[in-house]
Amino acid sequence: MAEEVETSLMVIVVDLHTRQRYLRQQPSQLVHVLDSIMTLANMHLMLKTKNKVAIVACNAARSDFIYCDSDAIQPQPIQGQSGNTVQKQSDGQYEVFAHLETMVKQNTRKFTLDEKSTFFDDRDGESLIAGALTLAMCYINRINREKPTGEKLNSRLLIVTGCAGGASQHMAYMNVFFTAQKQNIVLDVCSLDYELGLLQQGCDITGGLFLKIPQLQGLLQYLLWVFLPEPPIRKKLVLPPPARVDYRAACFCHRNLIDIGFVCSICLSIFCKFSPICTTCNTVFKPPTSLVPKKKKKPNKGVC
Amino acid sequence: MADEDEGNEYRWETGYEKTWEAIKEDDDGLLEASVAEIIQRAKRKRQAERKPNTRLGMMRHLYIILDCSDAMSDQDLKPTRQLCTAKLLEGFIEEYFDQNPISQMGIIVTRNKRAELVCELAGNVRKHVDIVKQIAQGPCSGEPSLQNSLELALSSLRLLPGHASREVLIIMGSLTTCDPHDINVTIQKLKAEGVRCSVIGLAAEVRVCRQLSKETGGLYSIILDDCHFRDLLLQQVEPPPAARTQDCSLVRMGFPHHSKIGNDPADASGAPNNNAMSFCMCHLDVEGKMDASKLGVAGHLCPQCGSKYCELPVECRACGLTLVSAPHLARSYHHLFPVDNFLEMDAKENMKHNCFGCRRKFVEIDKHVYKCGACSHIFCLDCDIFVHDTLHSCPGCTSSCKNVK
Numbered sequence: 147m148a149e150e151v152e153t154s155l156m157v158i159v160v161d162l163h164t165r166q167r168y169l170r171q172q173p174s175q176l177v178h179v180l181d182s183i184m185t186l187a188n189m190h191l192m193l194k195t196k197n198k199v200a201i202v203a204c205n206a207a208r209s210d211f212i213y214c215d216s217d218a219i220q221p222q223p224i225q226g227q228s229g230n231t232v233q234k235q236s237d238g239q240y241e242v243f244a245h246l247e248t249m250v251k252q253n254t255r256k257f258t259l260d261e262k263s264t265f266f267d268d269r270d271g272e273s274l275i276a277g278a279l280t281l282a283m284c285y286i287n288r289i290n291r292e293k294p295t296g297e298k299l300n301s302r303l304l305i306v307t308g309c310a311g312g313a314s315q316h317m318a319y320m321n322v323f324f325t326a327q328k329q330n331i332v333l334d335v336c337s338l339d340y341e342l343g344l345l346q347q348g349c350d351i352t353g354g355l356f357l358k359i360p361q362l363q364g365l366l367q368y369l370l371w372v373f374l375p376e377p378p379i380r381k382k383l384v385l386p387p388p389a390r391v392d393y394r395a396a397c398f399c400h401r402n403l404i405d406i407g408f409v410c411s412i413c414l415s416i417f418c419k420f421s422p423i424c425t426t427c428n429t430v431f432k433p434p435t436s437l438v439p440k441k442k443k444k445p446n447k448g449v450c
Numbered sequence: 451m452a453d454e455d456e457g458n459e460y461r462w463e464t465g466y467e468k469t470w471e472a473i474k475e476d477d478d479g480l481l482e483a484s485v486a487e488i489i490q491r492a493k494r495k496r497q498a499e500r501k502p503n504t505r506l507g508m509m510r511h512l513y514i515i516l517d518c519s520d521a522m523s524d525q526d527l528k529p530t531r532q533l534c535t536a537k538l539l540e541g542f543i544e545e546y547f548d549q550n551p552i553s554q555m556g557i558i559v560t561r562n563k564r565a566e567l568v569c570e571l572a573g574n575v576r577k578h579v580d581i582v583k584q585i586a587q588g589p590c591s592g593e594p595s596l597q598n599s600l601e602l603a604l605s606s607l608r609l610l611p612g613h614a615s616r617e618v619l620i621i622m623g624s625l626t627t628c629d630p631h632d633i634n635v636t637i638q639k640l641k642a643e644g645v646r647c648s649v650i651g652l653a654a655e656v657r658v659c660r661q662l663s664k665e666t667g668g669l670y671s672i673i674l675d676d677c678h679f680r681d682l683l684l685q686q687v688e689p690p691p692a693a694r695t696q697d698c699s700l701v702r703m704g705f706p707h708h709s710k711i712g713n714d715p716a717d718a719s720g721a722p723n724n725n726a727m728s729f730c731m732c733h734l735d736v737e738g739k740m741d742a743s744k745l746g747v748a749g750h751l752c753p754q755c756g757s758k759y760c761e762l763p764v765e766c767r768a769c770g771l772t773l774v775s776a777p778h779l780a781r782s783y784h785h786l787f788p789v790d791n792f793l794e795m796d797a798k799e800n801m802k803h804n805c806f807g808c809r810r811k812f813v814e815i816d817k818h819v820y821k822c823g824a825c826s827h828i829f830c831l832d833c834d835i836f837v838h839d840t841l842h843s844c845p846g847c848t849s850s851c852k853n854v855k
Contacts, residue, residue, distance in 0.1 A: 204849065207850070208849055208850050209849035210849070211809060214809050215809070216804065216809055216811065274848065274849050274850075276843075276848050277845065277847075277848035277849025277850070278849060280807075280841060280843055280844070280845040280848050280849065281806075281807060281845045281849060283836075283841055283845075284805075284807030284808045284833050284836060284837070284841070284845050285807070285808050285809060287808065287832070287833070287836045287840075288807075288808035288809075288810055288832065288833070291832060315848065316780070317780075317783055317784075317787060317843065318843045318848045320777065320780040320781070320783065321784055321841055321842045321843045322841070322843070323777070324777075324781055325840050325841050325842075328548070328840070329840075347776075347777060351777060392707060393705070393707060393775040393776055393777065394705045394707055394776060395705045395775075395776035395779065396776070404705060405704065405705055405706075405707075405753035406702065406703070406704045406705070406753050406754060406771070407702075407703060407705065408700035408701065408702055408703070409700065409701050409702075409703045409774075409779065410698070410700060410701075411508065411509055411613035411614075411697075411698055411699055411700070411701055412506070412508065412692065412698050413508070413786050414508055414552075414779045414782055414783065414786075416703075416776075416779065417700065420700055421700075424698075424700075427786070429698040430698065431698055431699050431700050
């Protein structure tokens with residue numbers, strides 16, 4: 147009986163925002179973080195020959211792939227095509243690893259330099275992790291489509307970030323979470339600095355792991371121990387307990403977390419107090435009726 | 451009956467079509483490119499039909515009226531109409547609740563000239579799927595009664611608050627119906643109450659069904675085969691535009707948190723003692739199973755009265771508050787803020803080599819590429835469809851800082 151071929155695609159989203167705390171304190175830490183991520187990628191490729199890796203970088207200005215299959219070594223190198231030809235083996239290292247390393251370094255340099263030249267003014271904005279995730283989803287969708295019949299592709303996402311917040315991209319995040327849930331893609335988050343409520347929700351929805359690492363020095367160990375194992379194997383490991391996710395809603399008017407609120411029946415916006423006009427869809431509401439209407443009062447049939 | 455179907459004539463009444471002329475050979479005498487283009491066009495057609503910025507009825511209350519008459523045991527759909535319908539309905543139910551998380555659904559079965567309510571309006575996916583499976587095992591006999599089932603649905607939909615979207619979906623295998631009175635009266639009543647009735651016919655067009663859907667603003671369609679049947683069902687998954695009679699109001703809802711969250715004593719915000727063991731309210735009345743309601747600490751607590759539920763969304767049985775979680779609401783936001791359709795461009799004008807989304811290299815066969823109007827990034831057809839059908843946010847717009855709201 148033919149054994150089912152399972153491949154695993156890991157898409158890593160790396161936050162390269164310059165405002166991350168560890169980068170502000172010591173910019174050279176970036177090398178450490180990138181090295182750890184590349185090691186993780188190589189380890190993943192090493193587990194099975196068919197495994198695949200893609201890396202997406204993002205900052206406040208844009209997000210883009212820094213390693214994907216068009217950067218990968220072509221099976222038969224075409225002459226004259228620079229960058230993609232097989233490098234000669236050095237130090238006995240597997241060529242693919244060395245190649246990944248050079249490509250990631252090269253593209254990271256390109257990515258950061260490009261950002262500085264084009265978008266100088268808005269560097270304090272939020273990191274566009276959601277954009278990187280949507281790119282990753284499109285990429286996964288294609289790899290899934292192009293896979294040979296009979297093969298099974300398990301995809302997962304890993305975010306490595308030291309940024310906080312993400313409220314402004316709420317919609318995009320949610321769209322990614324639900325798409326991932328539908329397609330059985332696991333979302334893992336490795337936070338370097340903050341407890342991220344929104345990404346925690348995403349991990350919980352897709353069945354992934356959220357981990358805020360206590361110290362940056364040990365990043366590689368955390369990556370290898372917690373995020374390298376495939377989701378089915380994780381059940382057998384002793385991993386950090388799942389985060390307690392707060393699913394309360396934030397109202398659209400004050401961004402407060404609320405227990406009981408009002409929801410617009412047209413656009414489902416959430417408000418903490420009754421307001422006569424919905425600020426999202428401009429619907430005019432009827433005044434609230436009491437739960438036990440008085441019998442004598444005529445129902446108001448005027449324009450609502 | 452001169453007013454029937456203006457502007458929408460039947461296929462056999464239209465002019466003579468030379469369908470084979472749409473297919474052209476390319477320079478090498480191959481049909482592949484031409485066929486690929488036809489397929490692409492068909493894929494995009496559905497997108498183009500979508501109209502943005504309409505007010506939608508997001509809180510849907512849908513009754514499915516399922517014909518279980520003799521006609522459903524026909525074998526033109528394999529294995530039988532009934533089994534095929536049940537199988538497709540299961541998929542439909544899951545998709546429906548996925549896309550309309552705070553909506554409700556009920557099921558009515560009609561056979562032997564009677565209508566029977568097999569499932570009240572409720573929001574539980576598993577329960578509905580189980581019921582559909584049961585129906586598939588049940589008998590098909592007698593004649594259906596359209597009027598009886600519509601009246602039954604109406605009696606329940608009538609009681610809903612004004613902001614709810616009221617809908618009926620009829621799956622009709624029979625070409626006849628056995629009604630006690632004039633069905634036109636029922637149709638007028640449905641129209642007055644703002645109930646949107648859609649009909650999917652498994653056999654052939656029936657005038658009364660067309661009348662019904664036309665009067666109430668629904669869709670009427672006849673299936674061609676099982677794939678078409680599936681497409682027609684999935685059409686019903688998207689929330690319809692809000693009916694004019696529908697009120698707008700703010701609905702009071704509760705957002706329960708996991709009862710486990712309040713473990714630390716500092717958090718005294720939750721009214722009840724969060725650590726207390728309790729029974730969940732949703733499984734209290736399951737007969738014959740004593741252990742159905744498990745004693746435990748995990749669950750969602752109603753913020754108003756403290757009753758515990760193991761699943762959301764649900765209406766609190768004690769105080770009547772609708773309990774939802776924030777992601778439930780967020781799940782339906784994409785209907786309201788859809789991605790604008792991409793512009794079709796000729797591949798020759800395109801200067802980019804790769805699709806922005808999936809990084810696929812454009813090749814000869816890509817006759818068209820697609821450009822997002824907002825961010826001007828170029829996408830391939832597959833990404834275009836994936837973005838609009840599944841992902842609902844444009845990768846280009848979300849990954850450049852100018853366009854993030």
